Amino acid sequence: MITNWLKLTSDMALLGLEAQRVIGLRLLRIAAGGRGAHFERGRMVTEKIAAAQEAAATLMAGGSPEKVVHRYRTHVRQNRTRLSRHKKR
16 A cells, blocks of 8 residues: 555645634534533534544555545534534524
């Protein structure tokens, strides 16, 4: 398996930046309190467990680190979209 380390490193750096934005959006949701905060706390935990299991399964099946990072970025992007369009109550 040949890895393009420069691309992988770049993708991992972008993942880190994108994840920080989602963390900020989630903190805003949690700080607002109410049902949305409760839901977000639970979702955050279950998503992390599911993502770790998916990554482990991908690697055990012979998948590449690039594939794992790509899937994590997809999950982060979906969360950013969901949290960004949330209307304030």
